[in-house]
Amino acid sequence: MPLAHDPRENHLLAALPSEDYERIFANLERIPLPLGESLYESGIQMSYVYFPINSIVSLLYVMEDGSSAEIAVVGNEGIVGVSLFMGGESTPSRAVVQSAGHAYRLRGPLLKHEFYRAGPMQRLLLRYTQALLTQMAQTAVCNRHHTLDQQFCRWLLLSFDRLNSDELVMTQELIAGMLGVRREGVTEAAGNVQKAGLIKYSRGHITILDRAGLEKRACECYAVVKKEFDRLLPD
Amino acid sequence: MPLAHDPRENHLLAALPSEDYERIFANLERIPLPLGESLYESGIQMSYVYFPINSIVSLLYVMEDGSSAEIAVVGNEGIVGVSLFMGGESTPSRAVVQSAGHAYRLRGPLLKHEFYRAGPMQRLLLRYTQALLTQMAQTAVCNRHHTLDQQFCRWLLLSFDRLNSDELVMTQELIAGMLGVRREGVTEAAGNVQKAGLIKYSRGHITILDRAGLEKRACECYAVVKKEFDRLLPD
DNA sequence: CAGCCTCTGTACGATACCGCACACAATCCA
DNA sequence: TGGATTGTGTGCGGTATCGTACAGAGGCTG
Secondary structure (H helix, E strand, O other): OOOOOOHHHOHHHHOOOHHHHHHHHOOOEEEEEOOOOEEEOOOOOOOEEEEEOOOEEEEEEEOOOOOEEEEEEEOOOOOEOHHHHHOOOOOOOEEEEEEOEEEEEEEHHHHHHHHOOOOHHHHHHHHHHHHHHHHHHHHHHHHHHOOHHHHHHHHHHHHHHOOOOOEEEOOHHHHHHHHOOOHHHHHHHHHHHHHOOOEEEEOOEEEEOOHHHHHHHOOHHHHHHHHHHHHHOOO | OOOOOOHHHOHHHHOOOHHHHHHHHOOOEEEEEOOOOEEEOOOOOOOEEEEEOOOEEEEEEEOOOOOEEEEEEEOOOOOEOHHHHHOOOOOOOEEEEEEOEEEEEEEHHHHHHHHOOOOHHHHHHHHHHHHHHHHHHHHHHHHHHOOHHHHHHHHHHHHHHOOOOOEEEOOHHHHHHHHOOOHHHHHHHHHHHHHOOOEEEEOOEEEEOOHHHHHHHOOHHHHHHHHHHHHHOOO
16 A cells, blocks of 8 residues: 655655665654644644645744734745754744645654754755745735735745645635734735636635736745745755 | 953853853954944845844845835844854845944854854754744734834833843834834834833933833733743853 | 525724825034 | 034824624535
């Protein structure tokens, strides 16, 4: 019975030299990530890191009053749980599955051991963390200066980049939680973008119709982040 | 002629075991950081990292249309130029001196060499980078959800924490650039906070009068960041 | 097929911030 | 001392988003 997925569908794992990959291979555990599942909670020590394959995970901060905002998004280009190897073991944010799928997970101590070999894995993880820094920084700037329409397009593009599909399953309510705005605001933005013929939206199913058009409608933030990921990460 | 400052006024350098500190001591170069000086530019390879002593450096992103926003702020608790050891060698942001003073700088290759010893320096720098991640994440959230009044208080507190003084030299124009808002908006926020008796503002000189009051008026973001810095970093 | 629940669309006043214009006040300097 | 420069305060219409309320539409289930 062949696996439906291979760990090397995650770009970080794929970039490891086979010697390093084989050392951890046996400890990679394939698990499903159902929509809405939380991979870690604010301030709680993490036990695993996750390498998404065909799923998307949102890092988001939930405020005292319940409102929330996405800080960054992780797909098969990255890893969830950087604070394990960065040394803090926890962060003040949550990691929530935004698009269901699968991931490979690895026990924290094993990853740290691998990290402290100071080999290719360490270099990869650090470069990825820098890309994550850029994404967070750009999120901050975008939240400050750009319209909801632009941010919606940026968000769509970031999500579709991390999926191998042209359809995304996601209600406007959930998107609103990610963007930190009202659900009605998303209705309006989505309506605008749909009228422009760039996407098709239907009860939680978003299909991308015109990628170039979306990129044009999004703010510069998307391009900046994408360029930086391409520069810093293999492939 | 004694030095006016000691490198160990920077908390990261102070936290190094003397064996490690002495290895780099001779290569630390004390330099003045005049107001407005840029320590690195977007996309340009960095040659140095900087350990501020009594100065404050803002990491900020400048957009295509010229508007800007602060991403994070670095004082004597940290280091400017994390992308040097993270592997990217550059970032899409700028580092600008927000409050004049001094710093010690170290050539990039020397820092990287030290980093790859995988000793205390590496651990410190990684933990600091995680703290920086938290600050950026919180900036993003804050930009999304909080009022200018709250953000202004948060910003003041972050700045005063990085100074050993109760007076900050900074025009409303400059603050507006950091917060990514209009100068008039800062006038109003500053006026409100001054009316409340928390600060005294006079032509570019801000004096803090009631720190507890400021903390109360600021959003939760300040406390979250401060707590995380205290948790992750020595002292 | 009827009924229910989820998801989406629309409307409307409130509000925070913007962009612009301009007056005034403090400081510097010829 | 008088004029220029820099920094601050204020007013006003415009706009994006909010909070709330509610109506319709698609899809599931009994």
